Every structure is written in structure tokens, then in C-alpha cells.
Amino acid sequence: MKSVAVEVLRYRPETEAEPSFDVFDVPYEDNWMILDAINHIKDQVDGTLSYRWACRMGVCGSCGMMVNGKPVLTCATYVEDVLPGPVRVEPLRGFPVVRDLVTDIQDFMVKLQRVKPWIIREEEKPLAEGEYLQTPEELEDYKQYSMCINCMLCYAACPIYELDPEFIGPAAIALAQRYNLDSRDQGREERMDVLSQHDGMWGCTFVGDCSVVCPKKVDPAGAIQRYKLDATVDWFQSVLMPWRKR
Amino acid sequence: MAKALNAGYKRHYPKWHRERVPIFWWLRSASYVKFMFRELTSLFVAYAAGLLLVQAWVLGQGAAAHARLLNWLSHPAVVTWHVILLATLLFHTVTWLNLTPQALVLRLGRWRVPKTVVWAGHYAAWLVLSLVIVCLFVGVA
Numbered sequence: 001m002k003s004v005a006v007e008v009l010r011y012r013p014e015t016e017a018e019p020s021f022d023v024f025d026v027p028y029e030d031n032w033m034i035l036d037a038i039n040h041i042k043d044q045v046d047g048t049l050s051y052r053w054a055c056r057m058g059v060c061g062s063c064g065m066m067v068n069g070k071p072v073l074t075c076a077t078y079v080e081d082v083l084p085g086p087v088r089v090e091p092l093r094g095f096p097v098v099r100d101l102v103t104d105i106q107d108f109m110v111k112l113q114r115v116k117p118w119i120i121r122e123e124e125k126p127l128a129e130g131e132y133l134q135t136p137e138e139l140e141d142y143k144q145y146s147m148c149i150n151c152m153l154c155y156a157a158c159p160i161y162e163l164d165p166e167f168i169g170p171a172a173i174a175l176a177q178r179y180n181l182d183s184r185d186q187g188r189e190e191r192m193d194v195l196s197q198h199d200g201m202w203g204c205t206f207v208g209d210c211s212v213v214c215p216k217k218v219d220p221a222g223a224i225q226r227y228k229l230d231a232t233v234d235w236f237q238s239v240l241m242p243w244r245k246r
Numbered sequence: 247m248a249k250a251l252n253a254g255y256k257r258h259y260p261k262w263h264r265e266r267v268p269i270f271w272w273l274r275s276a277s278y279v280k281f282m283f284r285e286l287t288s289l290f291v292a293y294a295a296g297l298l299l300v301q302a303w304v305l306g307q308g309a310a311a312h313a314r315l316l317n318w319l320s321h322p323a324v325v326t327w328h329v330i331l332l333a334t335l336l337f338h339t340v341t342w343l344n345l346t347p348q349a350l351v352l353r354l355g356r357w358r359v360p361k362t363v364v365w366a367g368h369y370a371a372w373l374v375l376s377l378v379i380v381c382l383f384v385g386v387a
Contacts, residue, residue: 013261069274096262104262137356159278162267206345207281225349 001027004079005086006037008049011097019097022046023086034074034082035063038089038101051101058215061151065101066090071156071213092156094165108152111168114194115176120187138183145178145223147216154210154220160203167203168195170210170220177223180230192231201227280341287338290331343368 006026011019024045026037035053042049053063058076065074068088095103154170161167176191195201204224211221237244272278304315318324346368347361
């Protein structure tokens with residue numbers, strides 16, 4: 001059986017002031033993912049290793065980690081694709097590390113809630129009137145952004161978020177755009193109030209790596225630039241045509 | 247904060263580790279380097295705009311002043327610098343035009359204009375405007 005050296009960042013706050021790397025020699029098979037290698041370490045070598053994972057099929061967004069410096073879903077990255085070792089596994093960049101590969105994601109959760117990622121209606125129509133219908137074109141408008149699985153790889157790829165943790169970040173803005181573009185939603189103004197603040201969309205300088213690492217091809221960088229364009233058009237309209245409400 | 251039901255309960259405050267961002271963070275990947283270079287070329291764009299304004303101002307100062315500027319512009323060191331300037335301006339323009347389809351979603355009725363058409367449209371506009379400016383200069387000359 002083939003084997004590869006895996007360097008795993010360890011941080012044990014009760015005994016260590018700084019993180020360090022433990023190196024494990026991991027036997028692997030052709031179809032193993034990085035997550036399989038980490039699970040092997042946990043199950044066979046060191047049960048104290050801490051990390052998050054759940055679905056093993058690229059849907060839950062739990063197992064995002066830095067592998068050789070790149071943010072990836074470890075359940076969707078083959079060991080074979082990061083050879084020849086050693087393979088370095090670290091927690092997602094930009095987030096505080098709680099223990100080993102576990103980061104504190106509270107900041108993202110708070111930011112996500114701030115952009116109100118749900119359908120907002122000024123007035124709900126009566127149930128008797130039936131569903132809010134959508135054409136396939138209207139669905140297509142926002143479908144791409146609805147694919148986000150909140151894996152936070154885009155945050156780990158974003159140097160702006162790392163340099164300025166106040167920045168609301170790629171996924172939150174992409175999800176705001178997902179609801180803005182939904183024909184059933186009427187919350188665009190409310191979200192614009194949040195995202196036009198100093199820590200909102202204008203913090204993005206269009207590095208573009210958030211879209212490169214996104215495992216679901218959501219293209220958060222595109223969503224942010226579209227948002228900027230919308231905000232600019234809104235501003236010009238409010239100045240040139242103050243009587244017109246968008 | 248809600249009072250804990252168990253008086254002996256002690257809320258857990260994890261001792262985080264936050265990695266310090268290195269000053270050379272932008273050397274981590276080729277895409278970061280490209281991004282920084284693209285941002286840096288904004289200074290070259292500003293210089294080119296400034297040079298254009300200076301040229302327009304000098305034209306208003308008379309033939310002698312204009313001749314002095316042309317003399318300075320034809321110096322080999324200035325020509326070399328402006329060749330480098332041209333390269334940075336082209337890099338700036340190309341990298342920005344390549345990003346436009348990501349930011350701009352155009353619709354004609356229910357039809358969404360494909361990204362390649364948005365991209366090609368920008369390049370075509372750039373080419374046409376450049377040709378118009380060249381024709382103007384050739385005409386004036």
C-alpha cells in the first residue's frame with residue numbers, strides 16, 4: 001500500500017501557546033480523499049485530533065481546510081491530486097483557531113444573518129391566492145447563487161477578509177444577491193442598507209480568488225461586482241431621477 | 247445574558263489562536279501577485295492621465311514650450327520609460343476587460359447576453375475608440 005506524509009496543524013490551547021505541526025505517515029488507496037487520510041489519523045493513530053466533517057459528499061460544507069495552502073473541501077480533494085507529499089493540512093485561513101483544525105465560525109454566522117438571507121415580503125398574499133410563481137428565466141437569475149453551501153472557502157481565499165475581519169465577506173454578499181435576484185423577494189433596499197456600509201461590498205477589491213476556490217461555482221466575486229454596479233446605478237438614479245423609485 | 251440554571255456552570259471561553267497576517271501575504275500565490283500588480287498599474291494609469299493633461303496645458307503655452315516637451319519626450323530614457331508605461335497600461339486594460347463579464351449581466355428582453363459577447367463587446371469598443379483616436383491624430387498631423 002502506498003503512503004504519504006501528512007503534516008497536520010495541531011493546536012492544544014490547554015497545553016500550548018502556539019500551534020505546531022505533527023507529521024503522520026498515512027497509507028492510502030487510489031480513491032482516497034484528504035478527509036479519508038485525516039479520518040485514518042483520527043481512527044488509527046491519534047484520537048485527539050479535532051476537525052469538522054459530516055456528509056463526505058461535498059454538500060454540508062463542514063470539512064473545508066487549507067491543503068498545501070489552498071482552501072478546499074477535504075472530502076472532494078483526492079490525495080493523488082496533491083502528491084508528492086508532504087501534504088500540509090491547516091485550518092481555514094482568516095478564522096481564529098479553536099483547536100487543531102477547528103475554527104470559530106461565529107463571525108460568519110453573524111454576518112450571514114445581517115444580510116437577511118431569506119425572502120422578505122412587504123405584504124404576504126393570502127394563501128388562497130396560491131404560490132408565488134416563477135418562470136424558468138426568473139429561476140435562472142438567482143439559481144447560481146443559491147448553490148452556496150456556506151463552506152467558507154471563499155473567506156479563506158479572500159485576503160481582504162484576512163486583513164480586515166470586519167469585511168462582511170464573499171458568501172454573505174453572494175447570498176444577499178441570491179435573494180435580491182429572486183422575483184418573489186422585496187428586501188433589496190433592506191439589504192442595500194447593510195451592504196453599502198463601510199464593511200460591506202465596497203471593501204472588496206476584486207482579487208477574485210473566492211470564485212476560483214468555490215466548490216459550487218457560485219462566483220461570489222461576480223455577485224459582489226454586480227452589487228456594486230447596482231448600487232452605483234441606484235445612486236445615479238436617485239440623483240438624476242429622484243422621483244423614480246426602483 | 248440569560249442566567250445559568252446551574253450555579254456551578256462556568257461559561258467556556260476558548261483560547262483562540264489567530265495567525266498574524268504576514269506583510270508579504272501577496273506572495274502566497276500567483277493570483278495574489280497578479281492582483282497586486284494590477285492594482286499597482288493604477289499608478290501608471292494616473293501618470294498617463296497626468297501626462298495627457300500636461301501636454302494639453304503645454305500646447306496652450308505656445309510653440310516653444312511645446313517643442314521643449316517634445317524634446318523631453320524624445321529622450322531615450324523617457325522613450326524607454328514610456329514603453330514600460332505602455333506595457334503596464336495594456337496589462338491594466340486587458341486584466342480589467344477580462345473581468346467585465348463577471349460584473350456585467352446584460353439582458354435583451356428575456357435573453358441574457360452571453361459572457362463571451364460582453365467580453366468581445368468591450369474589446370471591440372476599445373479597438374474602435376483607439377482607431378478613432380489614431381485617425382484623429384493622423385488627420386491633425
